[in-house]
Amino acid sequence: MRQVFSSQRIETVEGVAKLLTDAGIPVHISNGRSYHSKRGGQFSYTEPVKAQLQPSVWVRHADDQPRARELLRDAGLLESTRPGYASALTFNSPQDADTPPRRWVWRIRLILLALIALAAVVMWLRRPAPPPPVVPQPQEQPAPAESAPADEEEDRIRILPASGG
Template sequence: MRQVFSSPRLENVEAVAQLMREAGIEVRISNGRSYKGNRRGAFSYTDAEAPKPAVWVVQSEDQVKAREILRAAGLIDSTRPSDSFTTPTFRFEPQTQVRTSAQKRMFRIKMTLIGGIVLVAGMALVRGINTKPAPALALPPFDGTIGATLPPIARAVFAKEIAAIKMPMLCLAVDGKDASTELIGQLSTPAKPIVPASHCVRVADEERGSYHQHTGREAAFVEVHAFRPSAPDVGQIEFSAYHHRMWASYKTLEVRRIQDTWQVVRVIKHVAT
């Protein structure tokens, strides 16, 4: 004999045995009803060591047919022949379905969260691409009072004026202070190095002239100051370039913001020595 099916519940075993008998297969049940004909007590998962009721095929030639019947009934997963039977058991489909549903629900939650993160990141990226920095505008009063020079105005004036200055080095200042590192980096070139004004020595004597204190090279002090706005996008500013008392240039310039960019539009006054 060969065991082909077992279950903790006697009702399942008897149902399989009846299925086999209807197919003409002789079977026996082990650990079934007691000698008095009563059913076994209710199954308890704490009684894991108790013998389980089982179905046994009596004739060896019926074993293949029995496997086919069990496979067709969904009680085993494979009918591949082997040297010995593995004990078939019921597949608990409801538990599998519950577990699969939970996994699907968690997957949907994760995908929703990921989708939300991607959406927020995408919106932030698009907003960053489409949002231009607000153009710098002058602040009131607009009555000729001197105000702080806006960085884009200083950059526009220097970019226009320093190209004409024939001096080995330039020493930049804005409103009497060193120009920013960012501004110097934007304007400096290997052919015309630019340094902060504090790195240079101002000399009025035309025999020596101003120079860079670390290298001794001739240098010109270049400065913008005295910005007087007449409107948020219009104003006047003073520009000077000084090497010594006989080499100096002073200009009053009109600046205007045109298409979000500050530009020098005209020279109002120019004095040179």
């Protein structure tokens, strides 16, 4: 038996096993479902599982391993170590860096960034002007009344409250 695939998710391993079984390759799943394993809803990549404990797909006959690996490469589930083999998982290969689609993607990103910056500038320029600061005006005090003639003069008496004593 030869191991051809492993993953932390049992569902992924079962899907790969079904793919290979449908192609006529007899397989075995190690560390599959059991009452000891976690349910799928509790799975997390932040809690890594040791490689020996991960669910794995094994090809029962060693002669079927090259064909199984070829099927996995074609499905994009396995990277190739072969030179010149185009894999679906090769995203950042150096020969693809200057292809026209990549340049268009960057052009579109730059145009969108420029439009966002332009919209921000227009919104900033159209903001309402702040109200002018309110400066308190000095109040005019009434002019002192001219002294009245002596016969109209009033006597003012201040009455202080009685002290409680």
